[in-house]
Amino acid sequence: MFDKTSGSSIRYDLGSEHPLVGRNAPDLRLEDGTRLGDLMRDGRGVALDFSTGRSLHGSARGWETQMRYAAGPARNDLGVGAVLVRPDGVVAWAGDHDPDREAFERAAGRWFGRPAI
Numbered sequence: 001m002f003d004k005t006s007g008s009s010i011r012y013d014l015g016s017e018h019p020l021v022g023r024n025a026p027d028l029r030l031e032d033g034t035r036l037g038d039l040m041r042d043g044r045g046v047a048l049d050f051s052t053g054r055s056l057h058g059s060a061r062g063w064e065t066q067m068r069y070a071a072g073p074a075r076n077d078l079g080v081g082a083v084l085v086r087p088d089g090v091v092a093w094a095g096d097h098d099p100d101r102e103a104f105e106r107a108a109g110r111w112f113g114r115p116a117i
Contacts, residue, residue, distance in 0.1 A: 010023070010024070016093065016094070018093075018094045020078065020080065020083065020091045020094045021091050021092065021093060021094055022090065022091065023090065023091055024089050024090060024091075025083065025085045025089050025090065025091045026078065028048060028074060028076070028077070028078070028083070029074065029075045029076070030048075030070065030072045030073065030074055030075070031072055031073040031074065031075060032072060034070065034072075036048065036085065039068050039070055040068075040085070040087065040089065042068070043087055044065075044066055044067050044068050044087060045066060045067035045068070045084065045085055045086050045087050045092070045111065045112060046067060046068050046069075046070065046084075046085045047060045047063075047067055047068070047069045047070070047082065047083075047084050047085075047104070047108070048070055048071075048074075048082060048083050048085070049069065049070070049071040049072075049081070049082045049099070050071075050072070050073060050074045050077040050080065050081055050082060050097075051071075051081040051082055051095075051097055051098065051099055055081075055082075055098065055099055055101060056069070056071075056082050056095075056099055056101060056104055057069065057071065058101075059101045059104050059105050059108075060104075060108070061115065062114075062115025062116045063108055063112050063115050063116070064116075065116065066112035066113070067084070067108070067112055080094045080095060080096065080097075081095050081096050081097035081098060081099045082094070082095045082099040082104065083095075084104060084107050084108060084111070086111055092107050092108075092110070092111050093107030093108075
């Protein structure tokens with residue numbers, strides 16, 4: 001019952017079958033204690049990269065005014081290698097442990113426009 005009244009059961013159709021995409025982002029934490037909520041305080045979206053090679057670092061360039069990039073191991077990555085969270089807290093994209101850079105760039109372009117490079 002709480003799920004229906006709190007909105008946690010809502011899932012927006014954002015064109016992905018990944019179970020996190022379209023849902024409110026969980027409060028993910030990096031190993032250093034940085035929380036997703038802390039990264040979102042300035043009103044920008046967030047790209048969290050948990051992958052071992054920091055594979056999205058170059059792909060996130062150009063969107064610095066629209067989104068923040070943070071990388072590192074997660075306390076609980078929920079089985080994903082990276083996530084892109086819109087400023088409203090909804091997961092716009094999620095990638096596996098070897099994230100698809102092109103898919104990330106398409107999702108970032110959809111929600112944040114063209115990169116400024």
